[in-house]
Amino acid sequence: MKYGIIGTGAIGGYYGAKLAHAGQEVHFLFRSDYEYVKQHGLQVDSCNGSFHLPQVNAYRATTDMPQCDVVLVCLKSVNNAKLQSLLPPLLHANTLVVLIQNGIGVEEDVQQQFPGVQLAAGLAFICSSKTQPGVVNHQCYGSINLANYSCRDEALMQTVVDEFRAAGIETGFVEYNEARWKKAVWNMPFNGMTVALHTQTDQLLKNPSTRQLIREQMMEVVTAAQHLGVKNLDAAFVDKMISTTDAMTPYSPSMRLDYDFHRPMEIYYLYTRPLQIAREAGCPMPKLEMLDAELRFIEAGI
């Protein structure tokens, strides 16, 4: 199988390099790192064992890339409009596009752009960053679950899971809506609140007022998701997310990093879109709506 990676950053760089390191044919789209990687290859500094790929199929443009069987889209969702031109050169009739992106609604919108294309969601649970050209820093975790959105070819999905596992990537299948909304339970409170209060996960949980607020925001997501028919999501899951985060080292979620580095924040798919879905279903999330407004104010001032 041929793999294509759109967005070779902390996430795409890690999973793509793991697959290539295991012998898969992987084609990487680069922007600013292109020249460096052409010359020096790709380095993965990983808690599970570092490695180097001296020869990388690196490209500047998808028009130079071959058609792929599996495309991993690892762009920030704020750049999804670019898929309109980036994606078509990589697609054949049976290509599976896996969106490894944050938020709710990305698959629906990409499907509208590309009605026939087979889509899956990739839900990565990983701490990694790209601190210099051609180097991925993988600090911990690394699993990625796949959720079928519109893939007709179940054997292809299974092959992807098998090949990920063969490459040392922990993976499995999850139900699409359940997985996306479960992720939102953690993502919606912590991403925005660390920006709004300019802090990290541990401080938000240490202060009794914000600890309570985080729990209420998580319950807003749970209640909305239940209202939308999502299964296996209840107050016990909120307890689990809180205690998991209690056990984590102080953490800056991706939105806080985007804010710190003056990059656009993924407000639309992390907040505006799920808030709109919940509101239209008659189950608004008032505290997260307020956070959305605060983030938009903050973003306008950056």
Place this chain on the structure above:
Amino acid sequence: MKYGIIGTGAIGGYYGAKLAHAGQEVHFLFRSDYEYVKQHGLQVDSCNGSFHLPQVNAYRATTDMPQCDVVLVCLKSVNNAKLQSLLPPLLHANTLVVLIQNGIGVEEDVQQQFPGVQLAAGLAFICSSKTQPGVVNHQCYGSINLANYSCRDEALMQTVVDEFRAAGIETGFVEYNEARWKKAVWNMPFNGMTVALHTQTDQLLKNPSTRQLIREQMMEVVTAAQHLGVKNLDAAFVDKMISTTDAMTPYSPSMRLDYDFHRPMEIYYLYTRPLQIAREAGCPMPKLEMLDAELRFIEAGI
């Protein structure tokens, strides 16, 4: 009549000086300004005409003050526990205590501390500040409405209004609950939001997301107040508050000033208490609850 002023700052200094300037007997409690005022008197720089009081009845302790017929309490509400010792020396059987303070619930709590004492609320609409010892800077407005809370002596209330008017202070009677909640419609969104987003009134209204949020927070107050039986409060009042604020020059409410100058913020009476009253009445204000939590987090970090 004898007037006592507890808390001779921007508010107490202004109203007390106006009364004294008009010939009333006014006794002022000072803290750090005592020595300066004893020597140099009290200066009011006012948009309506500046004046100087060379001789001031200034005190360091209420135990040195005479019993008064009317006491204006102009402390920040965060200091109300101090009234337990400050107030008794000033009280005789018919003393009227006027609380010129922000928020909701102050009268109820002071009444519990002093069950028999006659209380009124003073709702000041004034921009003034104290920028140096013994000098009050009165920028604009200056009216103060009185709301009876537990005054049995209506003639006394009327005399206060008459003497305020004779001193050039615009005043009148308002209904207690209506007045306190109407003030909360403006106070609750703008005080906290200017702190949470480190901004001023104009920026909050210029950004469409926070403009909408401010309106929703105002409607939370209106809805809760209506639920509590408060009259003459509806969406039209929210429109009026928004358009009044649109017309104002960029403004930092008192909580933003407290925050900027590292003074304690009046979170309890401006947020926690009214939120609790509304929640107990079955009409919670979720967006203002979130603001309360954010402010507590910010205060803990100061």
